[in-house]
Structure formats: structure tokens, C-alpha cells
Amino acid sequence: MMKETYFLSRTDAEGNERRMPIGIIKGATPGERITVFGGQHGTEYAGIEAAMRLFRETDPADVSGTIVVSMATHEESLMNWIQFAPTHPEIADMMLEAATGSQYIINCHGGEFTEEMHPYVICRLIGDEAAEAVAMRMARALGVGIVSLSKYRGEPPPDPSGARPAWWLWPKKGLCDKLGIPEITPEIGQVGDRDDLLMYGGIINVLKELGFLKGPAIQHPEPNVIGDRWWLTANQEGIYFPVVTVGQEVTKGTFLGEIRDYFGTVLQTVEAPDDATVMNMNIGMPVKKDGFLIWLGQF
Numbered sequence: 667m668m669k670e671t672y673f674l675s676r677t678d679a680e681g682n683e684r685r686m687p688i689g690i691i692k693g694a695t696p697g698e699r700i701t702v703f704g705g706q707h708g709t710e711y712a713g714i715e716a717a718m719r720l721f722r723e724t725d726p727a728d729v730s731g732t733i734v735v736s737m738a739t740h741e742e743s744l745m746n747w748i749q750f751a752p753t754h755p756e757i758a759d760m761m762l763e764a765a766t767g768s769q770y771i772i773n774c775h776g777g778e779f780t781e782e783m784h785p786y787v788i789c790r791l792i793g794d795e796a797a798e799a800v801a802m803r804m805a806r807a808l809g810v811g812i813v814s815l816s817k818y819r820g821e822p823p824p825d826p827s828g829a830r831p832a833w834w835l836w837p838k839k840g841l842c843d844k845l846g847i848p849e850i851t852p853e854i855g856q857v858g859d860r861d862d863l864l865m866y867g868g869i870i871n872v873l874k875e876l877g878f879l880k881g882p883a884i885q886h887p888e889p890n891v892i893g894d895r896w897w898l899t900a901n902q903e904g905i906y907f908p909v910v911t912v913g914q915e916v917t918k919g920t921f922l923g924e925i926r927d928y929f930g931t932v933l934q935t936v937e938a939p940d941d942a943t944v945m946n947m948n949i950g951m952p953v954k955k956d957g958f959l960i961w962l963g964q965f
């Protein structure tokens with residue numbers, strides 16, 4: 667029964683050291699192992715805040731099994747305020763090391779500094795019914811009420827309308843595919859908001875549901891599952907002026923915003939392709955060609 671801290675470390679081809687601060691809580695009674703990642707994207711603060719609070723405040727006397735916490739999975743992006751930072755091979759390798767030996771993964775994400783995010787959770791379906799049922803139980807226990815099932819992998823076929831098919835989100839293989847264990851990805855927090863009530867509270871409830879922490883878990887209703895979705899991008903570089911907000915329900919044809927040049931000429935009008943809810947959107951002023959603007963989901 668103890669807490670332990672250390673840094674995982676890798677040196678990349680250019681000789682730069684990448685570190686991952688890890689805290690391990692070894693519980694009073696033996697049990698399973700879970701890995702919680704915060705900060706794979708360094709400006710998604712809710713997950714980083716929740717991960718650090720989880721390690722700081724959890725008493726090993728209240729824990730069964732082992733909780734492994736990565737406090738800043740992409741340290742460079744956290745310390746340099748880098749948005750949408752790619753997961754370098756060295757980071758992926760450290761994530762694999764931190765998750766190996768665990769039976770469950772929670773990988774905290776959310777909106778970056780210039781992103782609004784409606785809270786939801788990605789539940790990764792890996793083709794193993796037992797693991798998927800556990801992942802769905804974790805997704806429900808998180809308590810955000812909206813789940814996106816990620817079943818398919820690979821890049822989508824080109825679509826003449828420019829829209830991404832429903833299964834585009836999270837096309838890459840994840841740790842759960844590699845390790846064959848349940849993984850959820852909470853998408854909570856936005857524009858620097860730490861939102862630890864929702865993220866931290868949700869993680870605590872998942873840990874209770876799985877038996878890592880004492881006490882009964884809150885039994886939330888089954889979450890809504892997102893069906894069709896639309897991922898809209900910029901036709902060209904410009905300055906973006908959105909007029910909607912996340913959580914807003916829009917109908918087909920609703921004006922969502924426009925891209926203008928510096929002098930006011932409208933370069934692109936963005937409209938809702940169908941009746942849907944705004945889930946996630948860019949609120950940054952500059953947009954590049956093919957850059958993300960907004961995604962909408964039906965549930």
C-alpha cells in the first residue's frame with residue numbers, strides 16, 4: 667500500500683528527451699490494474715487536472731488493486747501550449763508501457779484552447795464482446811450521457827460532398843486494439859476550462875463501478891449513442907466567424923458561420939447539412955484549407 671512517482675523517458679532521433687510523469691497508487695487490497703492518461707493533448711486541461719487530482723487525493727487505503735496515472739502524457743505540448751500535438755512514436759511507446767499490465771484504460775481528452783466541446787465519451791469497440799461490454803459499462807459510469815462508438819479503423823473513402831462518414835472519428839488503432847482491453851476516451855472540457863467536476867467526478871465513478879474504489883457507483887441511465895455525424899472543414903484559408911455554440915440543436919440549412927477574408931469578403935458559408943446537435947467546434951479565428959470547423963452529431 668503506497669504511492670510511487672517516476673518519469674518514463676525516451677530520447678528521440680534528434681536527441682530530445684521526452685518524459686511522462688507517472689504516479690502509481692498501490693491499493694491496500696490486491697486487485698486489477700487500470701491506467702488513466704491525462705494530457706495526450708497538452709491544452710486539454712480537464713483531463714490533466716483530473717489525473718493530477720486523482721493521484722494527489724486518492725488514499726491507497728481506499729483502493730483495491732493498482733491505479734496508474736499519467737499526469738502529462740504529452741509533456742512538450744503541455745509546457746509549450748501546443749494544440750493538436752501529434753503523438754510522437756516515443757510517446758506512443760511510453761503510453762504502451764504505462765498501459766501494459768492493466769485491464770482497463772481511461773484516456774482523457776477534451777476541447778483544446780480554441781475548441782468548444784460538448785461533453786461525450788468515445789467507447790472503442792475492438793471486436794471482443796466481453797471487452798466491449800465492459801467499455802460500455804465504463805462509458806455509462808462516466809455519466810456524460812452521450813457515447814460515440816468507435817468501431818472501424820482506417821481512413822474513410824473520399825466523399826464528393828467533403829463530409830466524413832459517421833465512423834471517421836478515431837480511425838487509428840489505439841492501445842485497446844493492441845492490448846485487447848476496454849478503453850474509454852472522455853471528451854470533457856473546453857477552451858482551457860478545467861471542468862474537474864465532470865471529468866474527475868466521472869473518473870471516480872468509473873473507478874467505483876470497476877471496484878478500484880470503495881463505495882457504490884452512481885447508476886446513470888444508458889447513454890445516448892451518436893449515429894450520423896458531419897465533420898465540416900474549411901475550403902480555403904481565412905478568418906472564421908462561427909455563430910452557434912456546442913450543445914445547440916440545429917436544423918438542416920441552419921447558418922453555422924462563415925469564413926471571410928480580412929476585408930469582409932465572404933469566402934465560405936457554413937450551413938448544417940442535416941438536423942443535428944453541435945458537438946465540437948473551432949472557435950479560433952484563423953483557419954487553414956481543410957482545417958476543422960465544426961462537427962455535428964445525431965442522437
Ligand SMILES: [Zn+2]
Pocket residue numbers: 706707710774775776
Ligand atoms: Zn485530445
